[in-house]
Amino acid sequence: MQTKTIQQLVRERILVLDGAMGTMIQQYNLSEADFRGTRFKDAKGQLKGNNDLLCLTRPEVIEDIHRKYLEAGADIIETNTFNATSVSMADYHVEAYCREINLAAVRLARRIADEFTAMNPEKPRFVAGSVGPTNKTCSMSPDVNNPAFRALTFDELQAAYCEQMEALLEGGVDTLLIETIFDTLNAKAAIRAAELSMEKTGRKVPLMLSVTVSDVGGRTLSGQTLDAFLASVEHADIFSIGLNCSFGARQLKPFLERLAARAPYYISAYPNAGLPNTLGQYDQTPEDMAAEVKEYIDEGLVNIIGGCCGTTEKYIAKYQDLIRGVQPRVPVQPHKYMWLSGLELLEVSPEINFVNVGERCNVAGSRKFLRLINEKKYEEALSIARKQVEDGALILDINMDDGLLDAVEEMTTFLNLVASEPEIARVPLMIDSSKWDVIRAGLKCVQGKCIVNSISLKEGEDVFMAHAREVKELGAAVIVMAFDEKGQADTFSRKIEVCERAYHILVDKVGFNPHDIIFDPNVLAVATGIEEHNNYAVDFIQATGWIRKHLPGAHVSGGVSNLSFSFRGNNYIREAMHAVFLYHAIQQGMDMGIVNPATSVLYTDIPQDILERIEDVVLNRRPDAAERLIETAERLKREKEGTDSQEGHEAQLLWRKDTTVEERLQYALVKGLSDYLEEDLQEALSRYPNAVSIIEGPLMAGMNHVGDLFGSGKMFLPQVVKTARTMKKAVAILQPYIEAEKQEGARSAGKVLVATVKGDVHDIGKNIVSVVMACNNYEIIDLGVMVPAEKIVETAIREKVDIVGLSGLITPSLEEMVHVVTELQRAGLDIPVMIGGATTSKLHTALKIAPVYHAPVVYMKDASQNALVAAKLLNAEQRPAFVEALNEEYQALRDKNKQKVVKTVSLEEAKKNKLNLWD
Numbered sequence: 047m048q049t050k051t052i053q054q055l056v057r058e059r060i061l062v063l064d065g066a067m068g069t070m071i072q073q074y075n076l077s078e079a080d081f082r083g084t085r086f087k088d089a090k091g092q093l094k095g096n097n098d099l100l101c102l103t104r105p106e107v108i109e110d111i112h113r114k115y116l117e118a119g120a121d122i123i124e125t126n127t128f129n130a131t132s133v134s135m136a137d138y139h140v141e142a143y144c145r146e147i148n149l150a151a152v153r154l155a156r157r158i159a160d161e162f163t164a165m166n167p168e169k170p171r172f173v174a175g176s177v178g179p180t181n182k183t184c185s186m187s188p189d190v191n192n193p194a195f196r197a198l199t200f201d202e203l204q205a206a207y208c209e210q211m212e213a214l215l216e217g218g219v220d221t222l223l224i225e226t227i228f229d230t231l232n233a234k235a236a237i238r239a240a241e242l243s244m245e246k247t248g249r250k251v252p253l254m255l256s257v258t259v260s261d262v263g264g265r266t267l268s269g270q271t272l273d274a275f276l277a278s279v280e281h282a283d284i285f286s287i288g289l290n291c292s293f294g295a296r297q298l299k300p301f302l303e304r305l306a307a308r309a310p311y312y313i314s315a316y317p318n319a320g321l322p323n324t325l326g327q328y329d330q331t332p333e334d335m336a337a338e339v340k341e342y343i344d345e346g347l348v349n350i351i352g353g354c355c356g357t358t359e360k361y362i363a364k365y366q367d368l369i370r371g372v373q374p375r376v377p378v379q380p381h382k383y384m385w386l387s388g389l390e391l392l393e394v395s396p397e398i399n400f401v402n403v404g405e406r407c408n409v410a411g412s413r414k415f416l417r418l419i420n421e422k423k424y425e426e427a428l429s430i431a432r433k434q435v436e437d438g439a440l441i442l443d444i445n446m447d448d449g450l451l452d453a454v455e456e457m458t459t460f461l462n463l464v465a466s467e468p469e470i471a472r473v474p475l476m477i478d479s480s481k482w483d484v485i486r487a488g489l490k491c492v493q494g495k496c497i498v499n500s501i502s503l504k505e506g507e508d509v510f511m512a513h514a515r516e517v518k519e520l521g522a523a524v525i526v527m528a529f530d531e532k533g534q535a536d537t538f539s540r541k542i543e544v545c546e547r548a549y550h551i552l553v554d555k556v557g558f559n560p561h562d563i564i565f566d567p568n569v570l571a572v573a574t575g576i577e578e579h580n581n582y583a584v585d586f587i588q589a590t591g592w593i594r595k596h597l598p599g600a601h602v603s604g605g606v607s608n609l610s611f612s613f614r615g616n617n618y619i620r621e622a623m624h625a626v627f628l629y630h631a632i633q634q635g636m637d638m639g640i641v642n643p644a645t646s647v648l649y650t651d652i653p654q655d656i657l658e659r660i661e662d663v664v665l666n667r668r669p670d671a672a673e674r675l676i677e678t679a680e681r682l683k684r685e686k687e688g689t690d691s692q693e694g695h696e697a698q699l700l701w702r703k704d705t706t707v708e709e710r711l712q713y714a715l716v717k718g719l720s721d722y723l724e725e726d727l728q729e730a731l732s733r734y735p736n737a738v739s740i741i742e743g744p745l746m747a748g749m750n751h752v753g754d755l756f757g758s759g760k761m762f763l764p765q766v767v768k769t770a771r772t773m774k775k776a777v778a779i780l781q782p783y784i785e786a787e788k789q790e791g792a793r794s795a796g797k798v799l800v801a802t803v804k805g806d807v808h809d810i811g812k813n814i815v816s817v818v819m820a821c822n823n824y825e826i827i828d829l830g831v832m833v834p835a836e837k838i839v840e841t842a843i844r845e846k847v848d849i850v851g852l853s854g855l856i857t858p859s860l861e862e863m864v865h866v867v868t869e870l871q872r873a874g875l876d877i878p879v880m881i882g883g884a885t886t887s888k889l890h891t892a893l894k895i896a897p898v899y900h901a902p903v904v905y906m907k908d909a910s911q912n913a914l915v916a917a918k919l920l921n922a923e924q925r926p927a928f929v930e931a932l933n934e935e936y937q938a939l940r941d942k943n944k945q946k947v948v949k950t951v952s953l954e955e956a957k958k959n960k961l962n963l964w965d
Contacts, residue, residue, distance in 0.1 A: 049163060049167050049170040050170060052122070052172050052220055052221060052252060053252060053285070055121070055170070056286075056312050056349050056350070056374065057374065058374065059369065059372070059374055060343060060348065060349060060350070060351060060369040060372055060374050060375075061121040061122060061349065061350045061351075062119055062120050062121045062122070062350075062351060062352060062362060062365050062366070062369065063120060063121070063122045063123075063124070063174070063314065063316055063350055063351065063352025063353075064112075064115035064120040064122065064123045064124055064352055064353070064362060065115060065120075065316075065352060065353035065354070065357035065358055065359065065361055065362050066353060066354055066355050066356060066357045066358070067097060067111065067124065067126055067128065067176075068097060068355070069328075069355065069356055069357060069358055070111045070114070070358055070359075071097050071100065071107065071111070073358075074107055076094070076100070076104065076107070077094070078092065078093065078094045080100075080103065080104050080107075081093040081094045081095075081096060081099055081100065081103060081104075082103065083102070083103030083104065085102065085103065086099070086103065086140070089138075089139065089140065090139055091138060091139050092138075093138055093140075096129070096135075096138045096140070097126060097128070097129070098126055098127055098128065098129050098130040098135075098147050098151065099138070099140060099143075099147065100126065101126050101127075101147050101150040101151040101154060102143070102146065102147060102150055105150065105154055108126045108151070108154050109154050109157075109158055111126075112154065112155055112158045112159070113158055114358075114359040115359050115362055116158060116159065116162045116171055117359070118359040118360070118362040118363035118366075119362065119363060119365065119366045120171070120352070120362055121169070121170075121171060121172060122171070122172045122173070122174050122220075122221075122350070122352075123155055123158075123159060123171065123172075123173060123174070124155075124173075124174045124175075124176040124223060125148070125151040125152055125154075125155050125173060125174070125175050125176050125214065125219065126151045126154070126155075126176070127147065127148050127151045127152075127175065127176045127177070127178075127210065127214065128176045128177075128178040128225070128226075129178050129180075129181075130144055130147045130148050130151065130210055131144060131177075131178075131180055131206040131207060131209070131210050132144050132206045132209060133180040133181065133182055133198060133202075133203065133206045134178070134180050134181050135147075137181065144206075144209055144210060144213075145209060145210075145212075145213045148175075148210050148213035148214050148217065149213045149216065149217045151214075151217070152173065152175065152213070152214055152216075152217025152218055152219055153217055153218075155173045155219075156173050156217065156218045156219075159171040159172065159173050172220040172221065173218070173219050173220050173221075174219060174220065174221045174222070174223040174254065175211065175214035175215070175217075175219035175221070175222045175223060176223055176225060177207065177210060177211065177214075177222060177223060177224045177225065177236055177240075178225060178226055179225075179226050179227055179228055179229065179232050179233075180203065180206070180232065182197045182198050182203075183197070183228070183229040183231075183232060183267070183268060184196060184198065184199070184200055184203060184229060184231040184232050184235065184493075185229045185230070185231045185232075185268040185269075185465050185493045186229070186268060186465070186466070187462070187466065193462065193463055193465075193466035194424075194459045194462040194463050194466075195462075196462060199490070200231065200234075200235050200490035200491070201490065203232060203235040203236075204235040204236075204238055204239045204242075205239075207235060207236045207239030207240070207243075208239045208242055208243050208246075210239075211239055211240055211243035212243045212246060212247055215243055215244065215247040215249045215251065216247055216249075219251060220251060220252075221251050221252040221253070221254055221285065222240050222251060222252075222253055222254065223254040223255075223256065224236045224237065224240070224253070224254070224255050224256070225254075225255075225256040225290055226256065226258045226290060226291050227255065227256065227257045227258060227266065227275075228257075228258055228260065228266050228267035228268065229266065229267060229268040229493065230266065230268060230270050230274075230275055230278045230279070230493035230494070231268070231491075231492070231493035233255065233257075233278075233279060234278065234279065234493065234520070234521055237253070237255075237279060237282045237521075238519060238520070240253055241282075241283075241519065252285030252286070253282060253283060253284055253285055254284075254285055254286045254287075254288075254314065254350075255279060255282075255284060255286070255287045255288070256287070256288045256289060256290045256314060256316070257272065257275060257287070257288070257289055257290075258289065258290060258291040258292045259272070259289065259292050259293070259298075259301050260292065262297075263832070264300070264301045264304065264834070265389075268493055269389045269468055269471065270387070270389050270390075270493060270494070271389065271390050271391065272301060272304055272305055272308075273304070273308060273387070273390070273391035273805065274387035274388065274389055274390050274391045274494060274495075275387075276305075276308055276309055276385070276391075277385035277386060277387035277391055277494070277495040278387055278493060278494055278495045278521060279521065280385060280495070280521075280559075281495075281518055281519070281520075281521040281522075281559075282521070284311050285311065285312060286311050286312035286313065286314045286349065286350055287305065287309050287311045287312075287313065287314070288302075288305070288313050288314030288315050288316070288348075288350065289301055289302055289305065289314075289315050289316075289317070290314075290315070290316045290317065290352075290354045291317075291318060291354045291355060292317075292318070293317060293318060293321065294317050294318050294319065294320035294321050294330060294335070294338065295315075295317040295320075295335055295338035295339050295341075295342070296320075296338045297317075297321065298315065298317045299338075299341065299342065299347075300834050300835065300836050302315050302342065302347050302348070303345075303347060303865070304804070306346075306347045306348070306375070306378075307378065307861070307865075308378070308381070309377070309378070310377050310378055310379060310380040310381075311377055312349040312350065312375070312377060313347060313348050313349050313350070313375060313377075314348065314349065314350035314351070314352070315339075315342060315347070315348050315350070315351055315352075316351065316352030316353050316354045316357075317335075317339075317353070317354060318353075318354045318355040318356050318357070319332075319335055319353065319355065319356030319357045319361060320334070320335065320356070322355075322356070327356075328355065328356025328357075330356070332358075332360045332361040332363070332364045333364065335353075335357070335361055335364070336361070336364035336365065336368060339351060339364075339365065339368065340368050343368050343369060343372055346373075346375045347375065348375060349374050349375050351365055351368075351369070381393070382561075383395040383561060384523065384561040384562060384601060385495065385561075386441065386474035386494070386495050386496070386497065386523060387474055387494040387495045388471050388472045388473045388474045388475065388494040389468060389471050389472040389494065390472045390473075392440055392441070392473065392474050394601065394637065394638070397885065398440070398637075399632060399637070400628065400632055400636075400637060400638070400639065401440050401441060401637060401638040401639075402438060402439050402440055402441075402639070402641050403439065403440070403441045403442070403443050403476055403603070403638065403639060403640045403641070404431070404434030404435070404437075404439030404441065404442045404443060404640075405434075405443055405605075405607075405640045405641070405642060406430050406431075406433075406434055406642075407427070407430060407431050407434070407442055407443060407444050407445070407460075408443055408444070408445040408478065409445060409446055409447065409448045409451065410445055410447055410448065411445070412430070414430070415427060415430055416448060418430070419446065419448075419451065419456055419460070420450070420451070424459070424460065424463055427460065428463060428464070428467055428470065431464060431467075431470045432467065432469060432470050435469065435470055435472075435473055436469075439473065440473060440474075441473060441474050441475065441476050441497065441638075442464075442470070442473055442474075442475050442476065443475075443476040443478050443499065443640055444457065444460060444461065444464075444475055444476065444477060444478060444488070445478035445479060445499075446460070446479065446484065447478075447479050447480055447481065447484070453479065453481060453484045454481075454483055454484050454487045457477070457479070457484050457487055457488045457491075458487050458488070458491055461475070461488055461491035461492060462491055465491070465492075465493070471494075474494055474495065474496050474497065475488075475492055475494065475496040475497070476496060476497040476498075476499050476525075477489060477492070477496055477497070477498055477499065477522070478499040478500075479499075482513060485498055486516065486520075489517075489520040489521075489522055490520070495521055495522060495523065496522050496523070497522060497523045497524065497525060497564065498517045498522050498523070498524045498525065499525045500524070500525035500526065500527045500566065501513045501514060501517070501524055501525075501526060501527070502526060502527040502528075502529035502530070502548075503529060503530040503531065503544065503547065503548055503551075504527075504529040504530060504531065504533070505531075506531060507551060510548070510551065511551060511555060511556055514551075514552055514556045514558060515556055518556060518557070518558055518562075522562075523561075523562035523563070523564060524552075524558075524562065524563060524564065525564045525565075525566050525603060526545070526548045526549075526552070526563060526564065526565050526566065527566050527568070528540070528541050528544045528545055528565065528566065528567045528568050528589075529544065530544045530547070534568055535567065535568060536568065536570060536578075536582065536585070537581075537585055538584075538585040538588050538589050538592075541567040541568065541585060541586070541589035542589055542592050542593070542596075545565045545567060545589070545593055545597065545600075546596070546597065548565075549563065549565075549597045549600060559599070560597070560598055560599025560600055561599045561600075561601075563597075563599065563600045563601065564600070564601040564602070564603045564638060565593055565597070565600055565601070565602050565603070566602075566603050566604050566605070567585075567586055567589040567590065567593070567602065567604070568586065568604070569582075569583075569586055569604040569605050569606055569608045569609050569627075570582040570586070570608060570609070571608055571609060571610070571611040571612055572609060572610075572612070572663055572664065572666075572672075573612045573613070573663050573671070573672035573675055573676070574611075574612050574672075575612075575672065580666045580669075580671070580672070581666045582609075583609060583627055583663075583664045583665070583666070584664075584665060584666050586604065586631065587627075587630050587631050587634050587636075588634070590602045590631055590634040590635050590636045591634035591635055593635070594634065594635030595635075601637050601638055602631075602635055602636045602637060602638065603636070603637075603638035603639050603640070604631075604636065604639050604640070605639070605640045606624045606627060606628065606639050606640065606641050607620070607624070607640070607641075607642075609623055609624065609627050609664075610623040610624060612672075613675075613679055616679050616682070616683060618647065618682065619660075619675070619678075619679045619682070621642075621645050621646065621647040622647050622652050622656065622657075622660055623660055623663070623664065624641065624645065624647075625645075625647050625648060625649045625652065626649060626652070626657070626660045626661055626664050627664050628641070628649075629649045630664065630665070646717065646718075648716070648717075648755070650755065651717075655678075656678055656682075659671070659674050659675045659678050660675060662674065662675070663675045701713050702722065707726055707729045707730050707733065707744070708730075708743075708744040708747070710722070710726050711726055711727075711730065711744045711745060711748055711776075712744065712747060712748035712751055714726065714748075714772060715745070715748035715749060715751075715752060715769050715772050715773060715776075716748065716751060716752055716755070716769060717769075718769050718771065718772050719772065720771075720772050720775045720776075723772070723775055723776055723779055724779060727740065727776060727779050727780060730744065731783065736783075736784075736787050736821075737780040737783040737784045737787060737821075738784060738787070738817070738818060738821040738822075740780060741776075741777065741780065741814060741817060741818060741909075742818060742909065745773065745776055745777075746814070746908060746909065748769075748773075749769070749773060749814075750908075752769045753884065773814075774813065777813065777814065777817055780817075781817070784817060784820070784821050787821065794823060794824070794825045795822060795823040795824045795916070795917070795920070796824050796825070796848035796849060796916060796920050797824070797825045797827065797845060797846065797847045797848050797849075798819055798824045798825065798826055798827070798847060798848065798849045798850075798851060798916065799827045799829065799838065799841055799842055799845065799847040799849070799850045799851065800812050800815060800816055800826060800827070800828050800829070800850075800851040800853065801828070801829040801830065801831075801833035801837075801838055801850075801851070801852060801853065802830065802831040802832065802833060802853045802854060802859075803833060803835075803838075803852055803853070803854050803859050803862040803863055803866060804832055804833060804834045804835065804862050805832065805859060805862055811853055811855075811882060811883055811884070811909065812828070812831075812851070812853035812882075813828075814909045815851060815853070815882065815906075815909045815912050816828055818909045818912060818913060819912055819913055819916065821913075822913035822916075822917075824913070824916065827841065827845055827847060829841060835862070835865050835866045835868075835869040836869065838850065838852075838866055838869075838870075839866075839869050839870060839873050839875070842870070842875060842877055843873065843875070847877060848877065848878075848916075848919075848920055849877065849878050849879070849880060849916055849919065849920070850870070850877050850878070850879045850880070851879075851880040851882065851906075851912070852866055852867075852879060852880070852881055852882070852883075853882050853883045854883040854884075854885065854886065855883050855884045855885060859883060859885060859886075860885060860886065860890055860894070863881060863886070863895055864894050864895055864898060867879055867895055867898055867899040867903060868898050868899070870899060870901075871898060871899045871900065875901070876900070876901045877901060878901055878902040878903075878904065878919045879895075879899065879901065879902070879903045879904070880904050880906050880912060880915070880916075881895060881903060881904065881905050881906065882905075882906040882907075882909075882912075886905060887905065888905040888907075888935075888939065889939055889943065891903060891904075891905040891936070892905075892935075892936035892937075892939040892940055893939070893940060893943060896936050897940075902919060902925075902928075902929050902932060904919070904932060915928075
């Protein structure tokens with residue numbers, strides 16, 4: 047009979063992977079002589095510990111181990127090739143035997159697997175080619191004194207992997223398993239090698255990936271979050287993705303939950319047998335491990351389950367009863383937005399109205415950066431990158447194109463240095479060059495998913511497709527310039543003609559993900575005195591709207607500074623033109639651009655007479671628009687030159703004259719100015735009853751105004767970041783007064799745990815809540831940002847808190863909040879929960895969060911309500927009526943929005959019926 051493939055079986059049931067190879071080999075008490083055999087009797091150095099070499103010297107031992115795992119019920123056994131690359135084998139001086147080791151390993155596993163399949167064709171057995179991470183990393187330097195140094199290059203590692211994988215494929219593996227990934231750049235080299243090897247051998251097999259996290263924060267050794275890792279590898283044709291090593295099943299579970307909720311692939315897990323003891327031994331019994339793994343299966347987290355360090359065939363045998371009759375997990379749907387990553391994920395979703403690309407690390411655009419690179423002053427050059435991230439740049443553009451520089455060398459050096467700076471490397475990078483070898487070199491230095499800037503049709507379709515394929519194979523998104531063989535697209539009709547053609551080539555012929563395509567329809571200078579240029583901004587804006595409507599998934603970007611080239615020297619007019627252009631372009635769908643993140647001119651700040659003249663130019667509303675704006679620019683310049691320094695200083699301080707302290711504080715917040723905070727806050731203290739009332743009053747009003755401007759597209763994320771810093775400074779200034787205002791020896795009103803949920807780093811709202819509640823005598827336990835659910839639950843239990851406050855700004859935080867209260871429910875807690883943050887709402891709380899938790903879950907619109915609500919929740923007399931009214935309000939919302947309501951069930955019912963609580 048025809049046996050089923052692994053692709054067919056994984057849809058029918060949970061598959062079992064084998065356990066550890068090293069643990070099993072240790073049980074045979076092999077000596078140095080066993081590892082050497084007769085063939086390597088005289089080889090130099092120690093060979094004991096080179097487990098892969100046993101495929102040649104003691105093949106019967108490896109075959110016996112395979113047999114034990116298959117007898118225990120394993121569906122998939124791994125080849126004994128974890129370290130069988132020339133990179134790792136060089137430590138034992140046997141790198142010349144890599145191909146032979148891999149071929150022998152596959153033949154051993156293949157023979158015994160086929161034997162078991164023949165005995166029971168209804169339970170076919172499969173062989174996975176084990177591909178380890180090697181003992182070197184492409185993303186980190188082994189030399190503490192030289193962070194730009196790398197022990198091996200991407201190309202060297204890719205070549206070593208190709209040698210291994212070609213042998214594995216020729217030997218007959220059913221799948222390739224790239225496992226224990228601790229550096230995503232190593233994994234990207236392995237993925238590329240797998241694709242090349244399958245192409246060369248003519249054998250296409252499923253590709254499995256397995257990551258290992260290095261700390262309780264859930265990051266890899268090279269610093270990436272799991273979400274960032276998913277973005278980095280999503281270009282590959284992946285069969286399954288999962289976790290192994292590092293932790294036991296219980297400790298691995300939170301990370302597995304995160305992966306299962308986000309990854310649109312089959313999910314694997316093969317944890318260690320608990321945590322090692324002080325002697326490095328694993329004490330967890332097969333029964334104990336099985337009980338923990340059962341949670342994976344009951345909760346629908348996995349499709350493939352196995353064991354790593356410390357596990358033997360006895361552990362694997364325990365899985366058979368766990369998986370019997372269980373429906374396999376169905377992979378989640380792919381995400382709907384562009385994913386980019388540095389050490390952290392950047393999801394370009396509608397919540398981010400504009401992605402600001404930092405422009406200062408460009409030797410063509412910054413004289414200072416060029417000088418620093420020329421003089422090899424890399425520390426100072428890195429400080430420019432760091433400052434842009436601090437100012438709010440979400441992506442960094444890196445360009446080394448200069449006639450006097452070795453651009454490949456400088457790009458490689460600088461990107462390697464960036465990788466050693468976590469505060470910079472957390473954001474995605476844009477590899478910017480007109481030279482393809484520079485772009486290629488840059489892509490091979492970055493573990494995250496970056497953007498290539500740029501490719502175009504100007505050299506014809508063949509070159510365009512070749513470049514696009516290489517971008518896709520190396521896992522990047524791409525900017526497509528609106529050029530073709532005829533030249534630069536300058537009119538609306540030419541822009542959409544070129545972009546539409548490029549889109550269909552990329553999507554239909556190259557297989558590009560539409561979300562990874564960014565069009566730059568050419569921002570060209572206006573008000574140049576040439577009539578043909580007058581409509582350039584309008585053409586760009588209209589083309590933007592057309593692209594977003596007719597080319598699904600694609601994004602629009604542009605170099606905004608080009609627009610105002612005619613007004614170089616007048617920074618105010620230039621920045622005002624950029625603000626006007628962005629306001630209108632963003633409304634049409636422009637969602638990315640290279641802009642100075644420290645820009646200070648807002649659309650709403652431009653005086654009406656100047657705004658009218660700038661919009662006349664940008665929107666081409668009258669034939670004399672350029673002349674009128676030039677007149678305005680010259681007038682402003684004369685006024686500036688005609689005032690002495692004192693008058694100029696006074697002109698800058700007009701916002702402080704004839705205004706109330708409330709108006710000045712709001713202005714300072716919106717503009718991100720902190721120079722006069724001390725002075726204005728002192729005045730406010732003399733007028734307001736206490737410091738807390740200032741926070742709850744004018745400061746909160748200012749932050750609400752910022753939110754309104756951001757939501758309407760009149761303020762951009764980098765500017766919002768500046769306002770948050772100013773708010774923090776204001777709170778810091780008021781803090782001593784708040785402490786002094788507290789009643790001495792006042793009894794604690796209650797203990798409140800506050801946290802920004804996992805996946806979110808925004809904390810200004812949470813910090814304000816903490817201050818307000820502390821002023822009302824609540825004891826605050828602030829867990830900070832990016833807090834996983836298990837830490838929140840553990841702290842709530844240990845500290846016996848009275849209330850849990852959850853904060854989040856971005857949309858994924860909403861899902862995480864559901865997860866947190868689900869875990870509170872699972873832990874049997876009865877602690878009220880407060881929900882707050884920009885994306886949260888009463889409706890979402892009523893529909894999605896409250897139904898999965900039996901205790902009160904209260905949506906908090908702003909910080910001023912928290913103390914009042916907390917008092918009601920913790921008052922035995924007031925709580926019943928408050929909770930009853932809350933439940934009635936939530937039920938009314940659920941009744942009104944029935945089509946959005948998810949059926950709620952008890953935890954026990956969910957487990958019994960194998961329901962996924964995320965659904």
